Amino acid sequence: MNRFKGKTVVVTGGNKGIGLAIATRFAQEGANLVIASVEAEVEQAAKSLAEATGAKTAGVVCDVTDPEAVKALYDRAEKAFGGVDISVQNAGIITIAKVEDLTVTEWDATMAVNTKGAFLCCQQAIRHMRASGKGGRLINIASGQARDGFIYTPHYAASKFGVMGMTQSLAKEVALDNITVNAICPGIIKTDMWDYNDRVWGKMLGDFGPGELMASWVENIPMKRAGEGKDVAGLIAFLASDDAEYITGQTINVDGGLIMS
Ligand SMILES: NC(=O)C1=CN([C@@H]2O[C@H](COP(=O)(O)OP(=O)(O)OC[C@H]3O[C@@H](n4cnc5c(N)ncnc54)[C@H](O)[C@@H]3O)[C@@H](O)[C@H]2O)C=CC1
């Protein structure tokens, strides 16, 4: 399929994990990609993506918690490719802590990246989409934890419930601008974040060796397998496509059946 020929897509956290899988899918379908990350490796990741897919790409170092940096990111997309058609708010962080150990710093950082960061990106994307008059698509990466908070992650669950509420509010405001705003909830997806969690959570919970904690979670998934980036990318591409024109303000799970509400 070549659904996104000539479209420009911004993906935050696009240098690895779920974000890279999303960026790759759009690049394979003809889009121009701007991938952004707080990690300097994003520039090399953009080059590799261009080589692998033949797409035009730009890699931008950007901390999504910084309003000026986010503004510069979207201005860069406009300058490089003439506009922003699709913006995927994917950058996110997670830590785990028992309630009495959770620090204010940890709380604030999680809310800053996952919730405020997603908002700042939506705000700038909307500014460009309104100015162009062409409308666009915003897709926010929430989490199964926007439906059902897991143990030891109250800050993360709050940040992702926040993303869902923000999605609904913005969807109402921009509906007549021909902009849709949706969120998705990945379940357990194999990425670096997953490895990190496996190590840290496994250690913290005591009873698990490497791989065992996640294996125990996977047991709860009706399909009995963790997801992969491409499982998420397929849903994102659909929501960004013409077929999803009449879908807005929704939050959709992609998790092998883990959460059914
Ligand atoms: N891996 C999983 O099982 C699940 C992940 N998610 C969500 O999916 C999204 C992507 O997660 P993964 O690919 O697993 O994580 P990852 O850790 O592999 O990648 C996260 C990306 O976000 C970027 N990032 C972090 N802080 C940033 C900041 N301040 N500014 C700009 N970029 C920043 C990182 O540089 C990296 O590119 C996150 O929002 C996460 O909460 C949701 C449900 C499940």
Ligand SMILES: Cc1ncc2c(c1O)C(=O)OC2
């Ligand atoms: C890395 C990781 N592992 C498990 C889960 C998440 C996550 O980000 C999440 O958002 O909900 C469950």
